[in-house]
Amino acid sequence: MLTSYYLNKEECKMKQYFSRLWTGLLITFFSFSFISSSYAIDIKLWDLSGRQGQDEFYELLQKEVKKYNPDINVIVTEWENEAYKTQIQLALNGNDGPDVFFNWFGEDSARLARAGLALDLTPYADMEGGYGNFISKGWQDAGAVDGKIYGVANKAVSKYFYYDPAFFDQHNLSVPTTFGELIDTCKSIKAIDPSIVPWPMGNSERWKLNHVITMLNQRVVGAENTKADYALTAPDDELFTNPKYVEAWEKVVELNENCFNDAPNATNPELTRSMFAAQISPMMYCGTWCGGIFASEGFTDFKMFRFPRVEGGADDGTVGFLVAEGLQVSAKTKHPEAAALVASINVSDIMALADAELRGSLISNAALIDQMEDAPHWFTFYVNDIADKSGHVNVLDVLLEANVSNAYLDMGTEVLNGTKSPQEAMDFIRKVALEAKAAM
Numbered sequence: 001m002l003t004s005y006y007l008n009k010e011e012c013k014m015k016q017y018f019s020r021l022w023t024g025l026l027i028t029f030f031s032f033s034f035i036s037s038s039y040a041i042d043i044k045l046w047d048l049s050g051r052q053g054q055d056e057f058y059e060l061l062q063k064e065v066k067k068y069n070p071d072i073n074v075i076v077t078e079w080e081n082e083a084y085k086t087q088i089q090l091a092l093n094g095n096d097g098p099d100v101f102f103n104w105f106g107e108d109s110a111r112l113a114r115a116g117l118a119l120d121l122t123p124y125a126d127m128e129g130g131y132g133n134f135i136s137k138g139w140q141d142a143g144a145v146d147g148k149i150y151g152v153a154n155k156a157v158s159k160y161f162y163y164d165p166a167f168f169d170q171h172n173l174s175v176p177t178t179f180g181e182l183i184d185t186c187k188s189i190k191a192i193d194p195s196i197v198p199w200p201m202g203n204s205e206r207w208k209l210n211h212v213i214t215m216l217n218q219r220v221v222g223a224e225n226t227k228a229d230y231a232l233t234a235p236d237d238e239l240f241t242n243p244k245y246v247e248a249w250e251k252v253v254e255l256n257e258n259c260f261n262d263a264p265n266a267t268n269p270e271l272t273r274s275m276f277a278a279q280i281s282p283m284m285y286c287g288t289w290c291g292g293i294f295a296s297e298g299f300t301d302f303k304m305f306r307f308p309r310v311e312g313g314a315d316d317g318t319v320g321f322l323v324a325e326g327l328q329v330s331a332k333t334k335h336p337e338a339a340a341l342v343a344s345i346n347v348s349d350i351m352a353l354a355d356a357e358l359r360g361s362l363i364s365n366a367a368l369i370d371q372m373e374d375a376p377h378w379f380t381f382y383v384n385d386i387a388d389k390s391g392h393v394n395v396l397d398v399l400l401e402a403n404v405s406n407a408y409l410d411m412g413t414e415v416l417n418g419t420k421s422p423q424e425a426m427d428f429i430r431k432v433a434l435e436a437k438a439a440m
Contacts, residue, residue: 039071041338045327046088046098049078050270052292053358060354064345068129072338082205092117092330099333100343105142105151105324106398107405112328113150119329121149124340131344134352139364142324152343153326154352155361158288158386159211160304167282177317179219179251179310186259189282199255200272200281201264201416208269209252209412210397212285215307215321216248218393222314230399232437239437240430244314249422251310252415265413276302291378292360304381320385322392326364362386401440407432 047054058076065072077098079087084102091097092112103109112118125132125140131152132140143151163175171192176182186198203209217226221244228234229242261267273290275281277297285307294302309317327343329336345351352365356372362382363369372379386392397405407429414420420428 041069041072041335043072043074043100043333043335043339043342044098045074045076045342046084046091046101047076047078048084048102049080050293051289051359052296053360054078057351057354057358061342061345061351064348064351065342068341068345069338072342074342080205081207092332095332097330097332099335099339100327100329103151103326103328104395104398105153105326106394107400107402108398109143109151109326109328110145111402113145113148117331118150119331119333119336119339121152121329121340121343124337124344125149127337127341129341129344129348131347134344134347134349134367135364139324142364143326143328151326151328152347153324153364154346155326155355155363156322156324156386157362158323158382159215159285159321160288160306160382160385161283161285162276162290162294162302162304164276164279164282164301165303166301167279175305176308177305178308179313182308183254183258185283186255190258197261197275197281199259199283199285200267200275201256201260202267202269202272203264203412203416204266204268206409206413207397208272209264209416210409211287211321211395212255213248213252213408213412214393214396214399216251216310217245217396218319219307219310219315219317220244220248220251220313223319223391223393225314229433232401232404232433232440236434236437240426240433245426245429246422249411249415249425252412253422256416260416264416273297288362288382289360291376291382295376295378300376302378304378304385306385316390318390320389320392321395322386322389323395323398324364401433401436403436404429404433 058074062074065074088097088101088103103112109118121131121143124130135153139153140149142153143149167173168175171188173185173188174181176185189196189198201208221242225242225244229240232239256264272281272284273286273293274297276284276286277294277299279299294300306317306320309315327346329339329343333339347365349365349367352363353368353371355361356363356369356379360379396408400408411420411425411429415422415425
């Protein structure tokens, strides 16, 4: 009986032990499940819409990010160009903005850094998967402000005149090399058929003409003569007083009279791209993102030429339009390392090649560019022509102080409408620049 008592007692202890062990395992399991689910990191990424291959690109990005951290989910939101410029400012100043966001590098990105809205990414350069492993010092510096990196440059954009060589050959038209020849080409096209728009202009979002005045300022006024004005460092009595600025606006009036469609301020940029892709218009000025768009609409037999030099201008026509673009991280992100990783993986070898192949981007990491299969003729042209240029000019709406930039955008609309003369436009821009300089 005593032996039976001790056996039952030991059996009871064992049952209690296994019961406690099982309970502990269950608690551990459920605790682990709860903790694991709480480790999921959602990184909101904002980008521009309208680029071919965008869906496939971001599907691949999600896979590549998870190789480094399987808990990260990249949630992409796309915006139209003009709406984005407004929305990103509001979002970053609020509490529900993106973690990672697209931006043009220059004054736009630097302003966010100075305002404390963009995260300093310098500490994340050399982490596993960090951008410092993928892009050169020069490309890293594209996102630098005061010696610190506030953005990861993943590509650059340029702009060219696209033209329909079949139309030009049929009507014995030559590619214009000067502004005067460009105006003559527009006149010749209208003489062939008055219903044809030689160069469709869609300025409903204001930035299209701003790209044109950017190049006209470069060609007419020149980089050395604009530098102090653009930086707001010129003396007050000299700031934006060079009469060549008025001459640049006068060239816009000539273009509006001879080349553009009616009501360019009411015309959407997408419509003008479709007009060229459908070979309704034989010529247009468009970005390096446009080659793939034209091809997606069925037109691939186009060619390109640079923005022509202006007779008597300060630039010989060898300086080109080029804007570095990339990703910044919000200073308010709750997951700075994860957000920095997402921004960085965009410039990894695999993602850079995908960016070139899927979105036609002029990428910052060319490590695998030789593996690009069947590179389209327009992409090869971009790469070779950009390498051949003597220098590059940034676009005014990211180069200038915000109020001065907006003044240029507004005056572009006014000049096209005929409600402001070139001189009145520059008088207004100078007034705004003086105010902005005083505020600085």
